[in-house]
Amino acid sequence: MRCKACMKCREYVLIHPEDPANQEVMKIFEGKHRGHTVVTLDFNEVKGTFKNFQEEKAEESEESSDSEEY
Numbered sequence: 001m002r003c004k005a006c007m008k009c010r011e012y013v014l015i016h017p018e019d020p021a022n023q024e025v026m027k028i029f030e031g032k033h034r035g036h037t038v039v040t041l042d043f044n045e046v047k048g049t050f051k052n053f054q055e056e057k058a059e060e061s062e063e064s065s066d067s068e069e070y
């Protein structure tokens with residue numbers, strides 16, 4: 001799986017070429033990181049070290065039950 005990643009902010013967004021909603025997310029991502037170093041990488045290269053751009057704006061946080069590390 002491919003993704004776009006900002007080397008400066010260490011954020012990535014997954015690329016789903018068939019998904020129109022993803023095109024919008026991509027535009028927002030590129031707008032936010034305009035002037036930064038945005039590269040296309042394999043998901044395996046960003047996993048763990050970069051944070052998901054889409055998770056940041058997600059309102060619902062169902063999976064954050066054991067997040068006492070914060």
Ligand SMILES: [Zn+2]
Nearest residue numbers: 006009033036
């Ligand atoms: Zn950036």
